[in-house]
Amino acid sequence: xxxxxxxxxxxxxxxxxxxxxxxxxxxxxxxxxxxxxxxxxxxxxxxxxxxxxxxxxxxxxxxxxxxxxxxxxxxxxxxxxxxxxxxxxxxxxxxxxxxxxxxxxxxxxxxxxxxxxxxxxxxxxxxxxxxxxxxxxxxxxxxxxxxxxxxxxxxxxxxxxxxxxxxxxxxxxxxxxxxxxxxxxxxxxxxxxxxxxxxxxxxxxxxxxxxxxxxxxxxxxxxxxxxxxxxxxxxxxxxxxxxxxxxxxx
Amino acid sequence: xxxxxxxxxxxxxxxxxxxxxxxxxxxxxxxxxxxxxxxxxxxxxxxxxxxxxxxxxxxxxxxxxxxxxxxxxxxxxxxxxxxxxxxxxxxxxxxxxxxxxxxxxxxxxxxxxxxxxxxxxxxxxxxxxxxxxxxxxxxxxxxxxxxxxxxxxxxxxxxxxxxxxxxxxxxxxxxxxxxxxxxxxxxxxxxxxxxxxxxxxxxxxxxxxxxxxxxxxxxxxxxxxxxxxxxxxxxxxxxxxxxxxxxxxxxxx
Numbered sequence: 475x476x477x478x479x480x481x482x483x484x485x486x487x488x489x490x491x492x493x494x495x496x497x498x499x500x501x502x503x504x505x506x507x508x509x510x511x512x513x514x515x516x517x518x519x520x521x522x523x524x525x526x527x528x529x530x531x532x533x534x535x536x537x538x539x540x541x542x543x544x545x546x547x548x549x550x551x552x553x554x555x556x557x558x559x560x561x562x563x564x565x566x567x568x569x570x571x572x573x574x575x576x577x578x579x580x581x582x583x584x585x586x587x588x589x590x591x592x593x594x595x596x597x598x599x600x601x602x603x604x605x606x607x608x609x610x611x612x613x614x615x616x617x618x619x620x621x622x623x624x625x626x627x628x629x630x631x632x633x634x635x636x637x638x639x640x641x642x643x644x645x646x647x648x649x650x651x652x653x654x655x656x657x658x659x660x661x662x663x664x665x666x667x668x669x670x671x672x673x674x675x676x677x678x679x680x681x682x683x684x685x686x687x688x689x690x691x692x693x694x695x696x697x698x699x700x701x702x703x704x705x706x707x708x709x710x711x712x713x714x715x716x717x718x719x720x721x722x723x724x
Numbered sequence: 725x726x727x728x729x730x731x732x733x734x735x736x737x738x739x740x741x742x743x744x745x746x747x748x749x750x751x752x753x754x755x756x757x758x759x760x761x762x763x764x765x766x767x768x769x770x771x772x773x774x775x776x777x778x779x780x781x782x783x784x785x786x787x788x789x790x791x792x793x794x795x796x797x798x799x800x801x802x803x804x805x806x807x808x809x810x811x812x813x814x815x816x817x818x819x820x821x822x823x824x825x826x827x828x829x830x831x832x833x834x835x836x837x838x839x840x841x842x843x844x845x846x847x848x849x850x851x852x853x854x855x856x857x858x859x860x861x862x863x864x865x866x867x868x869x870x871x872x873x874x875x876x877x878x879x880x881x882x883x884x885x886x887x888x889x890x891x892x893x894x895x896x897x898x899x900x901x902x903x904x905x906x907x908x909x910x911x912x913x914x915x916x917x918x919x920x921x922x923x924x925x926x927x928x929x930x931x932x933x934x935x936x937x938x939x940x941x942x943x944x945x946x947x948x949x950x951x952x953x954x955x956x957x958x959x960x961x962x963x964x965x966x967x968x969x970x971x972x973x974x975x976x977x
Binding site: 488491492495496499500524525527528531532533535536539543596600698699701703704705708709 | 740748752794798807
């Protein structure tokens with residue numbers, strides 16, 4: 475038979491045991507050790523993967539705008555590069571300065587540099603790596619390939635880098651610009667009427683300046699989507715160029 | 725000792741042991757249930773966070789037809805930020821209200837080279853937001869006080885981009901508007917919605933293969949962009965058969 479002291483000690487003993495064991499159990503299941511970190515890492519990996527997909531999708535969307543804006547700037551600068559435009563003001567300046575000459579290769583290269591510089595400026599602001607741009611022609615289309623071998627994404631203890639490669643196809647015919655250039659530099663012109671008769675391109679606008687003839691040609695509008703049923707892009711490429719005028723002594 | 729004697733001596737011990745075990749079982753089960761519930765709460769929160777990306781993709785990239793042109797908010801938003809035409813803003817608001825649940829907080833801000841997304845104050849309680857709204861034309865499409873926000877920069881033009889703020893939770897991706905990519909799929913969705921009289925909520929909308937958004941309301945189908953009032957109820961409409969016959973192309977209906 476248990477005595478009275480025995481009846482008091484035993485429940486206290488049980489309470490202590492329950493307290494100690496349940497605290498142990500709680501600590502065991504809520505262990506924030508390696509298992510928890512492993513779980514966090516997987517979540518971070520999945521979240522980072524989704525974040526990177528979103529960011530890269532936005533980059534690819536932005537690339538289209540950079541291509542269009544670069545073409546607009548390229549056409550406005552007569553097809554000259556930003557380096558050439560400092561020295562070359564007229565299409566026939568190549569007669570005085572070899573660096574001012576243009577041909578199909580140079581036009582394509584100049585456009586490529588415009589796109590690459592513009593897109594990399596944006597990419598840097600987004601905290602992503604630099605891209606190399608390549609351009610190919612296919613009928614009346616230009617295919618721009620963007621490539622960055624090392625786009626880094628980081629979140630807490632997770633970091634990965636991917637090779638980001640994508641293409642943007644736009645309807646723009648570089649042959650037209652080359653054709654216009656070849657016709658325009660063939661011979662010097664005395665005035666706008668003379669120039670328009672010789673160049674023979676419809677809707678080519680010409681204005682006379684003191685020493686030069688100034689031309690503008692409004693090209694087709696761009697579209698956001700692949701077909702003409704999509705929204706029109708707000709900027710239109712306008713080819714602007716100047717030619718020296720024959721000064722006839724009176 | 726006989727067997728009865730053994731039981732007689734150990735009976736109090738047995739009773740105590742059983743009571744103790746029962747107490748242990750109850751307390752341990754309680755601790756276990758409490759911990760598991762807390763952990764699963766954290767997990768579902770994280771999963772919900774992943775769904776933010778699905779929401780953004782759906783919201784920005786769902787193709788719709790407006791003013792006879794196929795577009796998506798990824799294009800409409802930067803265009804508005806560049807041109808600032810009021811009709812573009814109305815269109816963004818309408819498409820947003822169709823695609824998202826009204827309680828999904830979303831704030832859209834136009835930014836330029838001087839203002840970045842991070843410069844837009846995201847404290848809803850501060851007065852800064854109000855000042856910003858007046859100065860920089862931030863468009864509050866639907867604002868509910870939230871702190872768990874995801875902010876992204878929508879690419880745009882050189883001097884005009886947009887920031888979009890959405891909350892990271894409190895939406896259900898099963899409530900996205902149905903898109904149909906084939907005539908057959910479109911027909912079956914129209915028949916299903918009209919047969920079950922689904923004329924409430926996101927399920928009453930469907931995007932046709934021509935990208936027109938249709939709403940089923942008052943036993944009629946109407947174009948959700950041009951033929952609805954501010955509450956997105958149909959002002960006029962056509963029957964399900966007429967809609968099927970014209971294949972959901974608003975120009976042909």
